[in-house]
Amino acid sequence: MKTGKLIIFSAPSGSGKTTLVHYLLSKPELNLAFSVSATSRSKRPNEVDGQDYYFLSPVDFQKKIKENAFVEWEEVYKDNYYGTLKSEVDRLLKAGKNVIFDIDVKGGLNIKQQYPDNSLAIFVQPPSVAELQKRLQARQTETPDKIRMRVEKAESEMQYAKDFDVIIVNDDLNQAKEAAYKVVKKFIES
Ligand code: ADP
Ligand code: 5GP
Secondary structure (H helix, E strand, O other): OOOOOEEEEEOOOOOOHHHHHHHHHOOHHHOEEEOOEEEOOOOOOOOOEOOOEEEOOHHHHHHHHHOOOEEEEEEEEOOEEEEEEHHHHHHHHHOOOEEEEEOOHHHHHHHHHHOOOOEEEEEEEOOOHHHHHHHHHHHOOOOHHHHHHHHHHHHHHHHHHHHOOEEEEOOOHHHHHHHHHHHHHHHHHO
């Protein structure tokens, strides 16, 4: 059987990668399944455990690190750990799916390195850091302090864009969706 492909979406928080990933997941012909990450951050009211993330206590997250259960993990924000579970990627590939990831910039490049033959790494770029800040404020999921942390981090994350296979600028959302669909479809069919 043909091995599934890995489609990695990375970007600073607020760029729109979750929006684009959800759009692609709604296209059955792409045969995508979402790699649910583990995190030690607290659940947002609209999130579902096991669907958006596996929500773990900080202690349980550290236990998994020790057990070598992660393909990659990062302390993306202070005291907030995120990681891709080996068991998750294996399960989805075994089920014959193409796997789609929504992970931070370093984690994305890390996965690309580990799966050089069957992965495509896509960087979602916001039109500007000011626009990104506006989107995070409008999303209303983080406190002003946390938004500040994410915006500060965005400046350095933007430097990694050049290391990705593809950059999609998410200015007009419909155009970004179309660009994402095209590039993913082509890669999956290659
Ligand atoms: P990320 O997953 O990268 O943190 P989200 O997909 O949650 O980003 O998008 C951040 C916010 O911006 C969301 O409220 C989303 O609805 C909104 N958004 C996404 N793309 C656009 C766009 N092109 N123009 C305006 N708002 C957008
Ligand atoms: P959020 O808290 O907004 O859901 O995510 C914060 C950041 O963590 C985002 O950039 C998201 O892509 C990233 N992230 C989510 N899952 C993982 C993961 O498994 N590994 C890494 N390295 N980053 C992740």
